[in-house]
Amino acid sequence: MRHQLETAENPASLRRIAIDTVSRVEGHGKVTILLDERNQVHQVRLHIVEFRGFERFIQGRPYWEVPVTVQRLCGICPVSHHLAASKALDQVVGATQLTPTALKIRRLMHYGQILQSHALHFFYLASPDLLFGFDSDLSRRNIVGIAAAEPQTAKRGVLLRKFGQEVIRVTAGKRVHGTGAIPGGVNKAVTPEERALLLADIYRIVGWSRDAVHLIKQLHAQNPSLYNSFGVCRSNTMSLVGTGGELDFYHGSLRARDANGGILFDGVDYCDYSQHIQEEVKPWSYMKFPFLVAFGKRNGWYKVGPLARVQNCDHIPTPLAEIERREFVDYCGGLPTHAPLAYHWARMIEMLHAAETIKDLLHDDDIVGQDLLRSGVRATAGIGVIEAPRGTLIHHYRVDEDDLVTMCNLIVSTTHNNQAMNEAIRQVASRYLQGRELTEGLLNHIEVAIRCFDPCLSCATHALGQMPLALELVDAEGRLVHALARNGDGSFACAAD
Amino acid sequence: MSASFTIDGKAVPFAEGQTIIQAALAAGVYIPHLCHHPEFKPHGSCKLCTVRISGRQSASCTTLAQAGMAVESDTPALNDERRTLTQMLFVEGNHFCPSCEKSGNCKLQATAYDLGMMTAHFDHFFPSRPVDASHPDVLLDFNRCILCSLCVRASRDVDGKNAFALSGRGIKTHLIVNAKSGRLADTDVTLQDKAVRVCPVGVFLRKDRGFNVPIGRRVFDLKPVSAYVDATAALAKE
Ligand code: SF4
Ligand code: FES
Numbered sequence: 001m002r003h004q005l006e007t008a009e010n011p012a013s014l015r016r017i018a019i020d021t022v023s024r025v026e027g028h029g030k031v032t033i034l035l036d037e038r039n040q041v042h043q044v045r046l047h048i049v050e051f052r053g054f055e056r057f058i059q060g061r062p063y064w065e066v067p068v069t070v071q072r073l074c075g076i077c078p079v080s081h082h083l084a085a086s087k088a089l090d091q092v093v094g095a096t097q098l099t100p101t102a103l104k105i106r107r108l109m110h111y112g113q114i115l116q117s118h119a120l121h122f123f124y125l126a127s128p129d130l131l132f133g134f135d136s137d138l139s140r141r142n143i144v145g146i147a148a149a150e151p152q153t154a155k156r157g158v159l160l161r162k163f164g165q166e167v168i169r170v171t172a173g174k175r176v177h178g179t180g181a182i183p184g185g186v187n188k189a190v191t192p193e194e195r196a197l198l199l200a201d202i203y204r205i206v207g208w209s210r211d212a213v214h215l216i217k218q219l220h221a222q223n224p225s226l227y228n229s230f231g232v233c234r235s236n237t238m239s240l241v242g243t244g245g246e247l248d249f250y251h252g253s254l255r256a257r258d259a260n261g262g263i264l265f266d267g268v269d270y271c272d273y274s275q276h277i278q279e280e281v282k283p284w285s286y287m288k289f290p291f292l293v294a295f296g297k298r299n300g301w302y303k304v305g306p307l308a309r310v311q312n313c314d315h316i317p318t319p320l321a322e323i324e325r326r327e328f329v330d331y332c333g334g335l336p337t338h339a340p341l342a343y344h345w346a347r348m349i350e351m352l353h354a355a356e357t358i359k360d361l362l363h364d365d366d367i368v369g370q371d372l373l374r375s376g377v378r379a380t381a382g383i384g385v386i387e388a389p390r391g392t393l394i395h396h397y398r399v400d401e402d403d404l405v406t407m408c409n410l411i412v413s414t415t416h417n418n419q420a421m422n423e424a425i426r427q428v429a430s431r432y433l434q435g436r437e438l439t440e441g442l443l444n445h446i447e448v449a450i451r452c453f454d455p456c457l458s459c460a461t462h463a464l465g466q467m468p469l470a471l472e473l474v475d476a477e478g479r480l481v482h483a484l485a486r487n488g489d490g491s492f493a494c495a496a497d
Numbered sequence: 498m499s500a501s502f503t504i505d506g507k508a509v510p511f512a513e514g515q516t517i518i519q520a521a522l523a524a525g526v527y528i529p530h531l532c533h534h535p536e537f538k539p540h541g542s543c544k545l546c547t548v549r550i551s552g553r554q555s556a557s558c559t560t561l562a563q564a565g566m567a568v569e570s571d572t573p574a575l576n577d578e579r580r581t582l583t584q585m586l587f588v589e590g591n592h593f594c595p596s597c598e599k600s601g602n603c604k605l606q607a608t609a610y611d612l613g614m615m616t617a618h619f620d621h622f623f624p625s626r627p628v629d630a631s632h633p634d635v636l637l638d639f640n641r642c643i644l645c646s647l648c649v650r651a652s653r654d655v656d657g658k659n660a661f662a663l664s665g666r667g668i669k670t671h672l673i674v675n676a677k678s679g680r681l682a683d684t685d686v687t688l689q690d691k692a693v694r695v696c697p698v699g700v701f702l703r704k705d706r707g708f709n710v711p712i713g714r715r716v717f718d719l720k721p722v723s724a725y726v727d728a729t730a731a732l733a734k735e
Contacts, residue, residue: 064707069596173712188711402630
């Protein structure tokens with residue numbers, strides 16, 4: 001059923017519904033649904049309707065600019081790009097091992113980023129659906145509604161996010177788009193005053209993060225049939241895990257599992273990513289479709305992000321989050337869950353882990369150290385991989401002997417989840433929309449499914465060049481009259497009429 | 498008692514042969530400027546230092562101070578014009594401050610902030626100006642050149658190398674490297690040269706620098722350009 005919904009047989013004869021733009025996600029995307037006169041669903045697609053072009057305009061620039069420039073890909077998780085690029089360029093400047101201070105400052109920055117991004121997503125973007133219901137009153141279904149109905153929850157959401165931003169500010173120099181990480185290390189440590197400032201709040205932050213896990217757990221318990229079945233899309237999963245198999249957002253090796261949790265590969269050096277991951281271009285979306293090479297385009301797609309990570313690791317190296325992980329695994333009965341709504345639960349477990357890790361780092365004297373930089377034998381290429389809030393993020397650069405970037409390849413978290421998001425909305429469409437008059441509430445079900453993945457659509461469309469581009473002409477009744485597509489190879493094709 | 502004149506009503510002493518801006522900066526009175534540098538002969542190209550003397554406008558870096566003259570400088574009308582000139586400088590080149598390592602240490606950026614420039618206002622030219630990365634220690638990013646000629650003057654008058662020149666006319670004026678190949682690697686410029694350290698914007702970049710100075714410790718993080726009066730000394734330490 002689901003795969004069939006990717007492309008309808010006679011699109012011209014069908015009615016077209018567009019959710020344009022998908023709300024409460026980062027960036028601009030749209031969903032198109034093709035229906036026949038009996039409201040039977042024939043085609044469902046998540047399209048990305050914006051694109052950037054970083055891979056192209058970084059070429060010819062000096063490499064040391066890249067960690068700062070590339071974070072402009074995104075206003076939501078700039079730190080992830082900043083750090084992934086810095087990790088790649090550590091290799092270029094020959095910094096095989098960072099100083100303890102540099103490593104811990106970068107980790108602190110990154111876990112602050114995870115905390116603020118997860119808080120933003122859960123409290124601002126997702127909680128209105130979860131607390132009020134997917135088809136609840138639209139005028140209330142937003143953060144303002146949450147603030148009125150659940151003032152304490154809303155306030156904590158705001159303060160959790162703010163704390164994460166403060167961690168970023170003291171490590172990167174600014175709350176958004178700082179400069180802290182540089183190839184070979186960092187440009188500043190934390191001052192004793194900054195450390196004291198964060199220590200004053202961190203215990204409360206850990207406590208609130210734990211409460212947030214309990215809140216989402218309760219929601220699952222209240223409506224298990226919905227939470228366990230909504231938009232389920234079984235797939236492989238992939239993430240970095242630390243050397244001991246632990247959850248690690250900053251560094252590790254790649255591990256992939258099949259839908260039943262069986263290991264597909266493990267301990268893969270991320271510098272070999274291109275041997276394991278390839279990307280397919282489809283003419284109707286700016287966002288590519290990555291897949292695991294060994295399993296092919298059709299079966300090789302996979303999920304990344306909180307749900308993948310929490311189930312992919314062997315343990316979480318902080319005590320409170322580890323207790324929550326075990327409970328989550330038990331709830332799922334020992335087999336991996338593929339329910340998109342479980343992303344929220346996993347995300348809150350990760351937020352708790354981030355808070356606990358920040359607490360531990362704040363107690364570590366290395367963060368006020370002065371030894372910041374390393375360098376060594378120059379290399380002409382570097383690959384940096386990190387677990388960004390939304391999943392695995394891959395940065396790959398080549399640098400010439402004059403220090404200019406000659407090649408840049410980025411695979412961002414949201415792109416890995418492209419197929420999974422499409423599958424989830426096809427699942428939801430066939431379950432909830434089939435044969436019914438469409439209402440805003442029903443269409444919001446589609447958006448709820450997308451929101452689970454916390455996609456960052458601006459990040460996902462960074463490639464410039466022969467972008468596949470779809471133009472659709474729709475008549476007054478919303479009928480698709482004509483479509484013109486530029487394929488990935490630059491050729492044009494008429495898709496309808 | 499030495500001779501004096503006034504700037505916005507404030508008495509400013511001067512010595513024979515001093516320009517208005519030299520006397521002003523020495524007396525702690527800030528006049529916006531980009532192509533003026535205390536160690537070099539005036540060039541008078543940016544016009545940011547324009548002041549009003551008895552109803553006539555003139556560049557304070559090329560006008561000699563005279564006893565008793567009444568100079569207007571910090572007036573809304575003059576600052577409006579200075580802001581417009583600054584906006585024109587921004588659109589003529591490619592000034593992408595967010596990813597420029599000179600951000601916070603750049604006189605153009607600091608002057609724009611100080612003049613309250615909020616947008617570039619004009620259409621951007623988006624000129625195509627490839628960088629010259631050929632030199633092992635210094636990278637030239639021509640995108641940011643404001644044609645102040647300070648590097649030209651420094652290389653010629655201090656370093657004795659004459660490695661740079663302004664070429665072309667009018668809107669086509671651009672900075673060139675005096676070498677047959679046009680590449681910096683084929684000159685005898687070194688990191689120690691005055692020319693490498695005098696650029697008020699971010700054309701000359703030391704390759705060993707990057708973003709090593711954290712936000713908060715850059716020259717203009719500490720105070721605005723006008724509060725330095727003459728930021729030359731602070732920038733020279735960077
Ligand atoms: S490179 Fe710098 S110093 Fe030289 S003319 Fe251009 S702006 Fe002035
Ligand atoms: S400083 Fe006088 S014209 Fe530039």
